[in-house]
Amino acid sequence: MRLEIFDPPMCCSTGVCGVDVDPELARFSADLEWLRGKQIPVERFNLAQQPGAFAESQAVLEAMQANGQECLPLFVWNGQVVGQGTYPEREQLAAWIGLDISAQSSLYSQGVAELVAIGAAIAGNCEPCLKYHYNQARKLGVSAEDMQRAVATAQTVKEMPARAMQELAQRLMGSPRAEPPAPQADARPAGGCCG
Numbered sequence: 001m002r003l004e005i006f007d008p009p010m011c012c013s014t015g016v017c018g019v020d021v022d023p024e025l026a027r028f029s030a031d032l033e034w035l036r037g038k039q040i041p042v043e044r045f046n047l048a049q050q051p052g053a054f055a056e057s058q059a060v061l062e063a064m065q066a067n068g069q070e071c072l073p074l075f076v077w078n079g080q081v082v083g084q085g086t087y088p089e090r091e092q093l094a095a096w097i098g099l100d101i102s103a104q105s106s107l108y109s110q111g112v113a114e115l116v117a118i119g120a121a122i123a124g125n126c127e128p129c130l131k132y133h134y135n136q137a138r139k140l141g142v143s144a145e146d147m148q149r150a151v152a153t154a155q156t157v158k159e160m161p162a163r164a165m166q167e168l169a170q171r172l173m174g175s176p177r178a179e180p181p182a183p184q185a186d187a188r189p190a191g192g193c194c195g
Contacts, residue, residue: 001040001041001078001097002040002042002043002077002078003035003040003041003042003043003075003076003077003093003096003097004042004043004045004057004075004076004077005032005042005043005044005045005073005074006053006054006057006060006072006073006074006075007045007046007047007072007073008069008072008073009046009047009048010048011048012049024087025087027087028087028088031089031090031093032044034090035093035097038099040097040099047069047072057076059076059080059081060074060076060081063081063084067084070085071084071085072084072085073085073086073087075088077097082096110140111137111140111141111146114137114140114142115137115142115146115147115149115150116150117133117136118130118133118134118147118151118154119150119151119153119157120154121133121154122150122151122158123154123157123158134147
């Protein structure tokens with residue numbers, strides 16, 4: 001089972017490039033990513049770059065013989081033409097392939113929960129937490145790439161306040177960044193910050 005999209009001639013495989021991006025194509029590309037996230041195989045063919053794919057499909061050949069390029073974009077689900085001529089909305093795509101999206105399900109899955117936990121472990125410097133949630137995420141089939149993104153995002157969020165505090169200190173004190181002095185037993189006043 002797969003959805004095949006046969007696009008009219010475009011500059012690239014998605015048409016979402018250059019200075020003047022067509023918002024309809026951008027929306028449709030996002031909808032295709034949504035489908036892929038639902039584990040629906042999607043293949044896209046561009047007449048300008050992959051004319052052989054058009055010639056290899058009997059359904060596409062028949063549609064083009066009947067209507068020329070006016071039938072493009074053409075949508076084929078399991079070998080059957082399900083739509084042509086315009087880029088559909090997400091609801092129409094879902095209807096073609098039998099997905100019920102009337103009650104949108106939450107994006108917060110077990111896999112997402114483990115990615116959040118991995119990020120929290122990074123932010124909290126908790127090695128046992130990171131190991132545990134890494135293993136849980138692997139069991140759920142979360143990709144290494146997604147885990148790396150969670151780590152990178154958490155690290156960025158973690159470093160931003162530290163950078164901001166360093167810049168504030170430099171502005172207040174008017175001096176370049178210096179190494180902190182070695183702590184002394186009586187260096188902190190009683191009842192002061194962090195005392």
